[in-house]
Amino acid sequence: MVTELISSVDTFDVRFPTSRHRDGSDAMNPFPDYSAAYVVLRTTSGAQGYGLVFTVGRGTEVQVAGVRALANLVVGCPVDELVADPGALARRLIGDSQIRWLGPEKGVVHMAAGGIVNAVWDLAARRAGKPLWKLLSDLTPEQLVAQVDFRYLRDVLTEQEALELLRDRVAGRVERERSLRAEGYRAYTTTPGWLGYDDEKLVRLCREAVNDGYDLIKLKVGGNLADDVRRFRLARAAVGPDIKVAVDANQIWGVPDAIEWMRQLAEFDPYWIEEPTSPDDVLGHAAVRAALAPIRVATGEHVQNAVVFKQLLQARAVDVVQIDACRVGGVNENLAILLLAAKFGVPVCPHAGGVGLCELVQHLAMFDFVAVSGTQENRAIEYVDHLHEHFVDPVRIRDGRYLAPTAPGMSGQLLPASVAAYRYPDGPEWATAADGATTTTAVPVSAAA
């Protein structure tokens, strides 16, 4: 019998020119071009697994280089071994004794590991004929715990505690899976609130969101206080008092600014303040939370790894944990973060949007509901209606809820035509671009190299 091996890891620089319409504009990033280092694992039997690392334009080539550096560690590996234990691969990629200097466990090389690990999980789910959320939900507590690296977590969460937590949730799995398949998972929407949209568009999109069934929307803040007050007042008037409105500062503030600015917005009843300051500042988030209660504090899309999430929970610094499918070292590290959040009883409301983040992260939230936290209370998955048309298995939203994916895999496969069209810099969408606000020209001068 011939052993099936990983034959190649192909990585593509794919960029969508979203900055042309200021979709995704916020206080820190006025002109993002949603992009990805797109990862395709190929095996000697012809099977494929898909992953991506979300980026926002310039620098995607660095992320591609990161994936390629780690690809050396997976090409040639037997597929049976990889899909049986993606955690072993995750440890090997994250722990490479030379490459880890470039992190460790953070930034480009960590996200690169996550992209490859997610592609292996995608491959595993395709082989099993299950959507990833279902594959994960069918693992035993023992199998799940074996997929987590507890090295830096045991002072807060041991293997034994994790096992007990998961075992406590086994009884209700069948009923929760049934409810998930029937009713989906609650979504919230950031579509109305981008900082680059004018007041008319903001109000119109707020009303549409309510009509579409959302009961939580999010506005970007932090550019200008007077603008924030006016926009929040308009949004609140548009949606009424019963719809929750969260705000997101995208790290623009230091700790004292965050507290002062948010006090000016408190009268509009913000549901949470997201990324009030540096994602690295555990003690800063704790100070902001203490000063602003009962306004919730949320963060996570830039939280680099489980060690920082551990501390955010230890320090009682957050009310909402916002996991991201691409920021950390893949499904395995997100499993660790879900376990930590469950231990502390803090709700997980995943970060999504961009390109592919909704497709990927829905699986983690749904698995969390079925097998880890066991609840959807105070939880919702972020939803933004951009770029889903480029995916083979795009998310499906009905009445403000994500429907559970049914196709095998993790839903991150891009349409081949989209990859071809948006490849940077040679795809036709870029090669012919004459637009000023694009990745290529949004820098002051071009490099000599």
Add this chain to the structure above:
Amino acid sequence: MVTELISSVDTFDVRFPTSRHRDGSDAMNPFPDYSAAYVVLRTTSGAQGYGLVFTVGRGTEVQVAGVRALANLVVGCPVDELVADPGALARRLIGDSQIRWLGPEKGVVHMAAGGIVNAVWDLAARRAGKPLWKLLSDLTPEQLVAQVDFRYLRDVLTEQEALELLRDRVAGRVERERSLRAEGYRAYTTTPGWLGYDDEKLVRLCREAVNDGYDLIKLKVGGNLADDVRRFRLARAAVGPDIKVAVDANQIWGVPDAIEWMRQLAEFDPYWIEEPTSPDDVLGHAAVRAALAPIRVATGEHVQNAVVFKQLLQARAVDVVQIDACRVGGVNENLAILLLAAKFGVPVCPHAGGVGLCELVQHLAMFDFVAVSGTQENRAIEYVDHLHEHFVDPVRIRDGRYLAPTAPGMSGQLLPASVAAYRYPDGPEWATAADGATTTTAVPVSAAA
């Protein structure tokens, strides 16, 4: 008059095959190949500035890609503006609205910014005809404070506090500069203690270190407890009770392991435990410190930015701040870290070794002595006697002390012959290597890509 502009940023992948002799071997990194993404800024007048980002082998190409992505933001800039205010450049590189997604302020893209910023400081010092430590020491408190980004620091250190601290030290600058030029700056050595050295070599190098004038040496630990006990006992016997012996676990432990393991080594009187756990774990370091006092806790070579140093100091988690010249966003961010350490009265003992780290970081420690902390008490710069022969202006050590550099610049310029010989993968040292323990072959399989 023709304005002098940055004409190019050239970046080289330079790797030294140190793993062949296990120089630099520790618990996390048994086979490092000391390497660098080497940065050469060229101007239209023919002037040059030199920086480097230290790496340990595989993945250096990713670091090179990071520097090249940011090079776009500096090529074409007027040199007068850059050298008059490197802080403005640092903010622009670190804050690029698209590239910051890959950090933010951490890992590959942050170190890339640091490499470029350091090269600009090198250029500034060369133009001024001063070694960098002297250039910095001649700046006024107002000029220094203007070089720091306080956005995420003000809850702990304001511009005003920093200004007052620096003004308090102005009076003694002349006398401290005189003392520095006459007596240098205390060094400590890690040369004896690499984990891959056998007992005979360990004992011999310990004795040599004492004979060479060192009163603080460092041993690597964390591989195997019985080995650590035996090695520490041998080292203590070799140096006697009056020489300080620090130990370094290179992040191998979780919090409970660190505490338990170090209790087994306490009888040999460790001066500090370095990197007991993840560099991201502020609360973990605080717990280790509380449990192990009076053994000091040290960290920093992997601490990603000033926000994490701020918290390590806030949480009383460290006794020794180990700045690194290449880990953070350059001289400006290290200035912020020196100010934070000075405010808390915590001594700074810079991380060095590798390739070029001693050359670069000595300037920061000497500047700190003259103008920031104003003291060398309980301080020493790490020294390892590897690879200095590749530098145009190598460090000079006499009787266990660094002599103050006198040549203009930051001392990071490599000899052109060394760059040519060790360029990866095309330099002759690599193209002809048939050795098993090298960067190219220390991976299980080769990539198809």
